Amino acid sequence: MSKHKYIFIFGLMVALSVMSCKQEKVKSGTDLMKYGIPYTIQAPADVSVQKVGSGNLADVNVKNRSGYDVQIFMSTAYTLDMTKLKQLKKEQVITHPEFSKIVEEYDSGFLFEKKNALSERSFDFSIVKIMGDKEITFEAGNSKPFNEAEVKAMVNSIIGQ
Numbered sequence: 001m002s003k004h005k006y007i008f009i010f011g012l013m014v015a016l017s018v019m020s021c022k023q024e025k026v027k028s029g030t031d032l033m034k035y036g037i038p039y040t041i042q043a044p045a046d047v048s049v050q051k052v053g054s055g056n057l058a059d060v061n062v063k064n065r066s067g068y069d070v071q072i073f074m075s076t077a078y079t080l081d082m083t084k085l086k087q088l089k090k091e092q093v094i095t096h097p098e099f100s101k102i103v104e105e106y107d108s109g110f111l112f113e114k115k116n117a118l119s120e121r122s123f124d125f126s127i128v129k130i131m132g133d134k135e136i137t138f139e140a141g142n143s144k145p146f147n148e149a150e151v152k153a154m155v156n157s158i159i160g161q
Contacts, residue, residue, distance in 0.1 A: 039131065100121070
């Protein structure tokens with residue numbers, strides 16, 4: 001055999017070896033498809049999922065007793081432009097009387113601080129995903145005021161950081 005054939009066969013064997021070693025990373029998590037929302041979040045194992053609304057607006061709550069509480073809304077997208085959609089969400093939040101400041105921004109949303117009339121701080125977030133012609137919005141539920149660490153854990157379960 002010629003030198004080129006040996007190099008070709010060696011290269012092919014290396015490529016096949018590398019490809020056979022590559023394993024697909026399977027994401028586990030809470031699949032929301034059975035509740036009408038085509039998305040999977042990395043929620044804690046002990047969450048309960050409840051579908052609240054139906055029709056044009058899907059409303060699903062994912063929570064446990066340890067401070068995880070995510071409210072998810074899905075509706076027809078107002079726009080398919082993520083930058084514009086994120087800006088609209090910001091404008092909605094900033095006009096709320098308890099809004100204090102944006103704490104952290106992400107490609108698909110932001111985490112923000114609120115202060116009530118007694119100046120007690122709590123945190124919330126708005127993460128938005130566009131799937132086809134649908135807009136999926138994730139926010140902290142309303143079971144209690146959340147601290148920053150709880151909100152960051154919820155955000156990370158959604159955006160996968």
